[in-house]
Amino acid sequence: MSAKGKDSGLSVKYPDTFRVKPGTEVKLRQIDADSTGDCEDRACAEQELAELTRRLAELQLLMFAECKWSLLMVLQAMDGGGKDGTVSHVISSMNPQGVTVQQFKVPSAEEMAHDYLWRAHKVTPARGRVVVFNRSHYEDVLVVRVHGLVPKEVWSERYDQINDWEEHLAENGTLVMKFYLHIDKNEQLARFKDRLDDPTKHWKVSAGDYAERALWDQYQEAYEDAISKCSTECAPWFVIPANRKWFRNLAISRILVETLASLNMQFPAPSVDIQEIRRLYEAAAKESS
């Protein structure tokens, strides 16, 4: 599929693998969270992942240098789904100068005093930059819906509002790519146990995780609606099988590399006369020899 940002000239090809085609009704239960696609095991992925990591760093440098497009990457998942792990394994290959990771916590009083997209729009990427949303504006149709923090009449209007806002970003040169890290309920419990068993992970443990886990089905339903209603031509959702962390990293890296490569980004032509600068260099070199 090619998506065009009408005003920006942005023309991008999103991969089909794991992309939710617009208009599809997603049923998460029918998607195998254990899947490792065409890869048998971690060893088979390692070499490819190393190459993808190198490419991703190159493409991000190009994006930064060209300063034309930007990337907004949204990460959503159930607790323990691997948002933090994705940041540290996939995003860390990029140059921190061009990347920001933005967390979305319970809104502050100032944020609550504004419309729900205000805090998100403030931190969208400038041209050339990558911003990763670790949780996002989607919490306003997820936790807010599951806990009834606003009435249904309010949250049910938000899908269209989110689509309009994301389209606005895309039309102005921002790639909007949304990843749902799909784990199953057993895997969540296994990860909660890992956290309990590893003292360096105790800071992540909370009773709240178990209260939210009790609402698993309601969350899955809210995710299915958000993903089904908001996977659009210009701002797709990808549902990534994420029980195997190495496959999650591989799948996301592949999608990012393929998408960014389709932009055909170029280093900008120099704004100075390189021959002239070379003469300056040679004169300086002669002087110091």
Ligand code: AMP
């Ligand atoms: P964590 O990502 O584990 O640090 O937790 C952040 C918490 O903030 C999660 O429990 C989210 O559900 C919650 N949160 C994020 N955005 C919102 C929102 N718009 N309204 C209410 N809670 C939110």
Ligand code: MG
């Ligand atoms: Mg948490």
